[in-house]
Amino acid sequence: MTFSLPIDAEANALLDRDPLAVVIGLTLDQQITMEKAFTxxxxxxxxxxxxxxxxxxxxFDSEALIAIFAQPPALHRFPKAMATRVQEVCRVLVDRYDGDAAALWRDAPDGAELFTRIHALPGFGKQKAQILVALLGKQYGVQPPGWREAAGGYGEVDAYRSVADIVDEESLAKVRAYKKQAKAEARAAGQ
Structure with missing residues (x-):
């Protein structure tokens, strides 16, 4: 399957061919739009x-990487923190997977192990780890036994809850509507 976010075609092509780009995109996918994170x-x-x-x-020299992230337009609204986070994630990939981002999922025997590996990345809490499991399963065909269960609600067919379900403008609108509703429900529950 071809990655088909409604973003620049070259950005999609990079996500198709470079597993590290996918991991970096999801690392950055917080407090900015999905389009920005994955571009x-x-x-x-x-x-x-x-x-x-x-x-x-x-x-990479940490200060130089921060400068690259901060160069206008910044790669994230928090370029220093996210340059640091990307570097931390890459260090884990080097230490545990010989620098091969795809090794994070390539030989995972089941969805639970895949989730555990992803959850161990810096900044990957339960939700973000579940989203990457779902993204890998739905967009990249990485489907070890139990992957949908490991992805939680994000693994459901036609869930439209995350980047894992976005293939065009229509699906993006559905994901945005879901997120808006979830935020409204969270606010209402907090009152």
């Missing part, structure tokens, strides 16, 4: 002049 790996490639490896980013 930022392509912008990073443009700024560096090549697609970086996890090892390269893990060893």
């Amino acid at each position: 930022s790996p392509w912008v990073l490639v443009q700024r560096l002049g090549h697609a970086p490896t996890a090892a390269e980013l893990a060893d």
Whole structure:
């Protein structure tokens, strides 16, 4: 399946061919739009002049990486924190998976193990880990036994709850409507 977020075609193509770009996109997917989060790996490639490896980013001079993230337009609204987070994620990929982002999921025997591996990444709480499990299953065909259960509600067919379900403008609108409703319900429950 081809990654088909309603973003720049070259950004989608990078997400199709580069597992690290997917991990970086999901790392950045907080407090900014999904489109921005998943376009930022392509912008990073443009700024560096090549697609970086996890090892390269893990060893990158921290201040220089922050400067690259902060260069207008910034890759995230919190460029310092997110450059640091991306670097931390890349260090885990280097330490545990020999720098191969796809190794994070390639040989996962089941959905529970896949979730555990992803949940161990810096900044990947339960929800974000479930979203990546769902994204891998729905968009990339990474479907070890039990992956839908490990993804929770995000793994359901036609859930329209996250980036895992976005394939066009219509599905993006459905995900946005779900998120808006969930926020409204959370606010109402908090009163």
